[in-house]
Amino acid sequence: MIEVIPLKYGAMFKRVFSQPDIFNQFAKDVLGIDLNVSKVHTEYEYPEPIGFVRSRYDLFAEDTEKRIIVEIQHVKEDDFFDRFLYYHLISLAEQVGGFEEYDFKRTVYTIVVLTSVPRDGSVNFSCAISDMNPVDEWGNKVPVYPHRLVFLSPRNVNENTPSAVRKWLDFIDDSLDGKIEESRYSEKLFQGMIEDIRKKTIDPALLEKIKDEAAWEMAKARFAKEGWMDGQIVGRDAGLKEGWEKGRDEGLEKGLEKGLKKGLEKGLEKGLEKGALAQQRQTIIAAKQMGMEIAAIAALVGLTETEVQKILNQVSQTEG
Secondary structure (H helix, E strand, O other), X not given: OXXXXXXXXXXXXXXXXXXXXXXXXXXXXXXXXXXXXXXXXXXXXXXXXXXXXXXXXXXXXXXXXXXXXXXXXXXXXXOHHHHHHHHHHHHHHOOOOOOOOOOOOOEEEEEEEEOOOOOOOOOOOOEEEEOOOOEOOOOOEOOOXXXXXXXXXXXXXXXXXXXXXXXXXXXXXXXXXXEEOHHHOOOHHHHHHHHHHEHHHOOHHHHHHXXXXXXXXXXXXXXXXXXXXXXXXXXXXXXXXXXXXXXXXHOOHHHHHHHHHHHHHHXXXXXXXXXXXXXXXXXXXXXXXXXXXXXXXHHHHOOOHHXXXXXXXXXXXXXX
């Protein structure tokens, strides 16, 4: 058992999977295609913006001979289904930029690796694939589009996980607690990956990025906890007040019981909403202090850049 940097950190994930031999083999095992890329781009953006939101791909590579684009995304946030569908479609739309006919000359594959599982239970699978092909009235799939969007969840590996995919998911999941049993991975490729994520092999610059990412994760967790607690307190107080007033108006005994119940529910709902807003505000402040751009903060908290700037201006005025 050796100590490693968990692959839940984006900086470490990109360092490992940006190596062409690893990228090619991962794509082959997950997608079932032979890929031959010599360079993998990190934080890739198309030269010209496509659509209304600028997309940035964690890992992006193109096999020009086979006209294949493969994107790998690492994610921990909860809005990934819609966000990465958008990213997937952008790589298709980018190919129809001229005046010629609609023609997707390159097949697009997007792989999304989820190193955390949403609390709402929306992810209870280890591997899920969207291939975009229509299904006719007899239930037959019509093979029109070769493009695929794949979601992988290492924490949900099960007996039905495809064996070629499972070895990768097992490796990622094994790293998440900061330790890995190297004897489980005899393949030369995986031995090299273990060496890459060993704590002793991490250079100071990369370690600094990982520490910043870890600090940000801890800050978000703290904000979430504080926001929930604030919401409970505000909700309880507002609910009791509204319940008392409703009970007083509707009749002492029966009305109070009914009013307290209804008022508490409504007040708790309002309180939780207020607590969530407080959490969002704290997240914006912390992100700005860490040097994040307004556009990145807006994407993080789900607001417009104008709304984020307004909150920061209010904070500045208060502190002034």
